Amino acid sequence: MNFVEAKLELQQLLNKVNLCEVGKLLDWMKNSDELDHLLLDNNKVILQNIADDLRARLPLDAMFPSEAAAHLKMQQCARPTVHVDSFLYGDEQVDSLCEEGAMSRNYCLSCGSFRTAPLEFISHSFSATELQFVFQNLLPDLRDRTVVDVGSRLGAVLYGGYVYSSASRLFGLEVNEDFVRLQNDIVHKYKLCDRVQVVHADVCTQEVLLQSTDVLIMNNVFEYFLESSKQVSAWRFIMQTFRKTGSLLVTVPSLQESLNALQVALEPGWVEELPVDYNVYLGRDTDPEALRQIHLYRVL
Ligand SMILES: C[S@@+](CC[C@H](N)C(=O)[O-])C[C@H]1O[C@@H](n2cnc3c(N)ncnc32)[C@H](O)[C@@H]1O
Structure with a gap:
């Protein structure tokens, strides 16, 4: 079934749903992760396996010491900036690394206080x-x-x-x-x-x-x-x-x-x-x- 056919069929289905439940159904389709498995194909799995291999061979910031110029440029950014490679780390992985204390999304504005500001994340790779x-x-x-x-x-x-x-x-x-x-x-x-x-x-x-x-x-x-x-x-x-x-x-x-x-x-x-x-x-x-x-x- 192509996109146009699927759209038509979905509209027909939505027409049958109780009016007061339509919003709930659309919200579920938009925000729930229960349908995400439909998007997982073998290609994604291959890319995930490659990312696993690369993560095992790189430091957490996925940069080599040979990149002195890039390290320096990042230190000169107006706001504190860290490299989090989006091909290697998705949002969920970043969240769990933050929970473990291995990564942080924030930096302290005055040491010891609760005053923090978000770090600038950049990625040198496409996700x-x-x-x-x-x-x-x-x-x-x-x-x-x-x-x-x-x-x-x-x-x-x-x-x-x-x-x-x-x-x-x-x-x-x-x-x-x-x-x-x-x-x-x-x-x-x-x-x-x-x-x-x-x-x-x-x-x-x-x-x-x-x-x-x-x-x-x-x-x-x-x-x-x-x-x-x-x-x-x-x-x-x-x-x-x-x-x-x-x-x-x-x-x-x-x-x-x-x-x-x-x-x-x-x-x-x-x-x-x-x-x-x-x-x-x-x-x-x-x-x-x-x-x-x-x-x-x-x-x-
Ligand atoms: C932002 S990364 C691009 C990553 C990759 N293309 C991607 O989208 O996932 C830029 C890379 O370009 C390399 N680079 C910079 N100048 C270059 C040049 N003149 N010729 C070839 N590579 C260069 C850097 O060493 C760095 O690894």
């Missing part, structure tokens, strides 16, 4: 729900298409693209060798090598690959990892190189937000923004605010 949204709702059918994730880190986009899309090739570009090793271990363990390849390289050296890429994914790649002048050169390189007409660009945050922060002008006539329908429920972990940060562009 499994965001990946499902990107590959099942945002992007078209990717059969015979090549996807490149700029700054692939844990490899979340590569694993999400493998299970949720038919993309023929999924390339991850990553400058940090520790993360390249980690991704390669997962790719081999889960036998993803037929479609996934991790490249240890700076995106700015990948002219040939970017010229033939159909979908480029950029999840806040540079902000925490490169100094401003290097971010400017990297964006200029991408605007000049990723130019195949009709190819798609997925960014977090919007191009405007990233480029304005660096006072870089968007290359005229490079891309157009495409409308996105964010009204989709993908399970309890769906964060509508996070989905709205995901933008889609087409190269002109």
